[in-house]
Amino acid sequence: FRRHQSTATPTPSDIPVLGKSYPTDSHTNITPTIISKLSQRLHAKEGHPISTLRGLIESHFPDYAHLSSVSPLVTPYENFDSLSFPADHPGRSKTDSYYVNKDLMLRTHTSAHEVGTFRGGKSRWLLTADVYRRDEIDASHYPVFHQMEGAKIFGTDDASVKEVEADSKRLEHELAISNIVIEDVPHITQANPAQASHDPRHAEITAKNLKLSLNSLMYRLFADVAGATKEEPLQVRWIEAYFPFTSPSYEVEVFFRGKWLEILGCGVVLQSTLDRAEVADKMGWAFGLGLERIAMILYSIPDIRLFWSQDPRFLSQFTPGKISTFKSYSKYPASYRDVSFWQPDGGLHDNDVYDLIRDVVGDLAEDVAIVDKFTHPKTKRDSMTFRVNYRSMDKSLVNEDVNELQNRVISRLKEQLGVEIR
Numbered sequence: 001f002r003r004h005q006s007t008a009t010p011t012p013s014d015i016p017v018l019g020k021s022y023p024t025d026s027h028t029n030i031t032p033t034i035i036s037k038l039s040q041r042l043h044a045k046e047g048h049p050i051s052t053l054r055g056l057i058e059s060h061f062p063d064y065a066h067l068s069s070v071s072p073l074v075t076p077y078e079n080f081d082s083l084s085f086p087a088d089h090p091g092r093s094k095t096d097s098y099y100v101n102k103d104l105m106l107r108t109h110t111s112a113h114e115v116g117t118f119r120g121g122k123s124r125w126l127l128t129a130d131v132y133r134r135d136e137i138d139a140s141h142y143p144v145f146h147q148m149e150g151a152k153i154f155g156t157d158d159a160s161v162k163e164v165e166a167d168s169k170r171l172e173h174e175l176a177i178s179n180i181v182i183e184d185v186p187h188i189t190q191a192n193p194a195q196a197s198h199d200p201r202h203a204e205i206t207a208k209n210l211k212l213s214l215n216s217l218m219y220r221l222f223a224d225v226a227g228a229t230k231e232e233p234l235q236v237r238w239i240e241a242y243f244p245f246t247s248p249s250y251e252v253e254v255f256f257r258g259k260w261l262e263i264l265g266c267g268v269v270l271q272s273t274l275d276r277a278e279v280a281d282k283m284g285w286a287f288g289l290g291l292e293r294i295a296m297i298l299y300s301i302p303d304i305r306l307f308w309s310q311d312p313r314f315l316s317q318f319t320p321g322k323i324s325t326f327k328s329y330s331k332y333p334a335s336y337r338d339v340s341f342w343q344p345d346g347g348l349h350d351n352d353v354y355d356l357i358r359d360v361v362g363d364l365a366e367d368v369a370i371v372d373k374f375t376h377p378k379t380k381r382d383s384m385t386f387r388v389n390y391r392s393m394d395k396s397l398v399n400e401d402v403n404e405l406q407n408r409v410i411s412r413l414k415e416q417l418g419v420e421i422r
């Protein structure tokens with residue numbers, strides 16, 4: 001009774017990820033739940049809020065390369081070392097990041113693609129992708145979320161620098177006629193210094209172009225699109241920050257619906273990153289923003305898990321390319337009941353039935369559909385079948401509840417409308 005092991009079965013020490021098999025080791029901590037997210041690509045799903053937001057930001061940077069199909073599997077070198085993260089950075093640990101094995105991990109941020117994208121010859125680009133972090137569980141944290149990385153690099157020759165200054169002038173004029181108030185910090189301070197290898201004047205020009213580019217984006221998203229500010233100006237606040245791969249570095253916050261919201265991190269790209277990408281003669285800026293946070297605000301989506309919902313009531317309420325207000329729906333199960341009857345003499349309007357059902361069961365009827373209509377060939381009597389979906393907004397209805405509701409509907413149909421139940 002010996003069982004023969006099929007040679008096609010992967011050994012327990014191999015793990016399939018995105019259609020390929022990888023050896024596991026003591027670093028392996030990727031779970032089936034996480035593996036199931038890898039192929040979802042919400043940022044490319046037509047009409048999904050994450051995808052619409054991506055498109056919106058892309059349209060604000062029309063002459064940038066728009067990248068959105070880069071594999072989530074990266075090396076720890078790409079995710080950390082290429083960005084000058086120290087060897088003992090906590091993000092590297094198995095408790096914070098997902099590893100396929102010690103040499104391959106799920107990117108924890110889109111910055112993991114900076115060196116590769118610069119090396120590939122792109123000098124102005126946006127890259128959108130799913131990123132993975134082991135984290136706590138609550139309404140605003142999820143182990144998978146989406147980031148957009150944006151970057152612009154340019155030569156340090158006079159002509160190139162002049163072009164950046166001209167772009168800044170254009171943005172300054174645009175912002176001067178916008179209803180925006182910006183709380184700024186100096187481009188460069190002792191605590192947030194320019195890099196030693198940079199001409200301080202170039203560092204100033206780069207930081208200024210970064211700030212103007214992002215102020216303009218914030219205005220587009222929160223004032224133009226979300227219509228936040230009819231009379232009130234949009235308030236944007238710049239804060240000195242620290243990232244291992246930028247200097248100077250900043251964070252941007254936006255005042256929206258009564259709260260300061262942290263929107264993104266950014267800075268002047270560390271020259272060592274550009275050296276690794278073999279574009280040592282250039283300099284520039286980069287930013288990284290979290291799309292869920294912004295989408296939750298713009299769409300009024302209350303819980304990050306909703307982005308992953310397979311319920312058609314989620315995706316179907318959005319129009320591709322348009323920001324709209326999320327309408328919540330019940331998270332409790334649906335219960336369907338049909339009622340078929342012969343219409344009374346003189347007929348009956350559908351709306352009479354709808355109103356009767358509303359009267360009897362109130363909001364417990366989530367929707368009512370006519371699923372059948374026919375005329376008896378001999379008697380010429382008209383028959384209709386209504387299907388009622390009973391669902392509460394705040395509890396699970398048990399069968400007895402639903403039967404009771406349906407019986408009340410049927411009694412009233414007979415009494416009030418004079419139908420004959422079939």
Ligand code: DAH
Pocket residue numbers: 108109110111149150243245246264265266267268286287288289
């Ligand atoms: N990668 C950072 C994060 O995930 C965000 C970030 C900060 C991106 C600064 C950048 C940057 O490009 O320059 O928190």
